[in-house]
Amino acid sequence: MPAVDPAPRDYGDELAVVTVTYSPGETLDAFLDSLKGATDRVLRVVLADNGSTDGAPERAAERAGVDLLRIGENVGYGTAANRGVAELGPEVGWVVVANPDLVWGEGSIDALLAAARRWPRAGALGPLIRQPDGFVYPSARLLPSLGRGAGHAVASRVWPGNPWTRQYRQSDEVVAERPAGWLSGSCLLLRRTAFDSVNGFDPRYFMYFEDVDLGDRLQRAGWLNVYVPTAEVVHTGGHSTTRADVxxxxxxxxxxxxxxxxxxxxxxxxxxxxxxxxxxxxxxRAAAAVRRAAR
Known part of the structure; x- marks a missing residue:
C-alpha cells in the first residue's frame, strides 16, 4: 500500500474536477453541460485521458476551463486520477474525482462542500447516486470483511436479498447524511490534504476496489468518508466499460x-x-463470471 505522507501541505480553497476518460463518447458532453449547474464556483476541469480514440476529450478541451491531460495509454482509473490531481496548483484544496458518465444534479457539488464544512474530518464525501431508472445505487457501504465478503460473493447472484449483501451494501440504513466505510469512486469530493496524506489512490489497482482501498486508508489515517444524500447525481452507465472487447x-x-x-x-x-x-x-468465480458474460 502507498506510504502515508507525514507532512500535510497547505492548500487554498479553490475547487477543481478531475475526470478519467477512455473514449467516453457523448456522455462527456452531458457531464460538462450539467456541471455548470452543480456549483456556483468557478471550476477548472482536468480530463485525465487514458488513450481515447473517439475524439471526445479533444472536443471537450475546446471548452473554456477544460484541460486535456494526455496520458497516452490506459494506466487505470486510480493512477490516471492521481495524475490529474497532480496537475493542480496549490490554490486548489478541493478536488472532485468523477466518472465522465455522470449527470450532475442542480447544486450537487455545493451540497457536498456544505457538508464538508459540517464534517471537518471528512476526507471524502460522496453524493446519492441514481441509476437512469431512478433506482438509488448503494454507494456508501461498509468495508469488506472476510465473513461479509464471502457471503456476498457466494450468495448475491442466487439470493440477492441475503443478509451479508444487505449488510455490506447498508441496504437497511436510513438514507441520511452519515459516515460510511467507503464511498463509490464514481463521484467523490476529496479534501486534498486528506488525499495527499495517504498518497492518493493505490496505483496497483487498475480498476475496481481502488475506492474501497482509499476509503479504508483514509479511515486509518483519521479521516471520515461521509455520505451526503442531499447531493444527487445520475450515473448513466459506463460507456467505456460495457463494450464486448473489454x-x-x-x-x-x-x-x-x-x-x-x-x-x-x-x-x-x-x-x-x-x-x-x-x-x-x-x-x-471470475472464470464463471466470464463464461456467463460470453453467453
Whole structure:
C-alpha cells in the first residue's frame, strides 16, 4: 500500500474536477453541460485521458476551463486520477474525482462542500447516486470483511436479498447524511490534504476496489468518508466499460482487485493458507463470471 505522507501541505480553497476518460463518447458532453449547474464556483476541469480514440476529450478541451491531460495509454482509473490531481496548483484544496458518465444534479457539488464544512474530518464525501431508472445505487457501504465478503460473493447472484449483501451494501440504513466505510469512486469530493496524506489512490489497482482501498486508508489515517444524500447525481452507465472487447478483462480485473484488497489486509505467514484459498476461490468465480458474460 502507498506510504502515508507525514507532512500535510497547505492548500487554498479553490475547487477543481478531475475526470478519467477512455473514449467516453457523448456522455462527456452531458457531464460538462450539467456541471455548470452543480456549483456556483468557478471550476477548472482536468480530463485525465487514458488513450481515447473517439475524439471526445479533444472536443471537450475546446471548452473554456477544460484541460486535456494526455496520458497516452490506459494506466487505470486510480493512477490516471492521481495524475490529474497532480496537475493542480496549490490554490486548489478541493478536488472532485468523477466518472465522465455522470449527470450532475442542480447544486450537487455545493451540497457536498456544505457538508464538508459540517464534517471537518471528512476526507471524502460522496453524493446519492441514481441509476437512469431512478433506482438509488448503494454507494456508501461498509468495508469488506472476510465473513461479509464471502457471503456476498457466494450468495448475491442466487439470493440477492441475503443478509451479508444487505449488510455490506447498508441496504437497511436510513438514507441520511452519515459516515460510511467507503464511498463509490464514481463521484467523490476529496479534501486534498486528506488525499495527499495517504498518497492518493493505490496505483496497483487498475480498476475496481481502488475506492474501497482509499476509503479504508483514509479511515486509518483519521479521516471520515461521509455520505451526503442531499447531493444527487445520475450515473448513466459506463460507456467505456460495457463494450464486448473489454467486459471479460474487467470481470477478471474486478476479482484480481478483490484479492489484492483482502490479501493486503491479511499479510504474513500465518495468513498464507487463507490467501491461497481466497486466490483460488476468486479465480474460479471470475472464470464463471466470464463464461456467463460470453453467453
Amino acid at each position: 467486459s471479460a478483462r474487467m470481470l477478471a480485473e474486478h476479482h484480481r482487485s478483490a484479492y489484492r484488497y483482502l490479501a493486503d489486509r491479511h499479510r504474513g505467514v500465518c495468513w498464507a493458507p487463507l490467501r491461497a484459498a481466497l486466490g483460488l476461490g476468486l479465480r474460479v
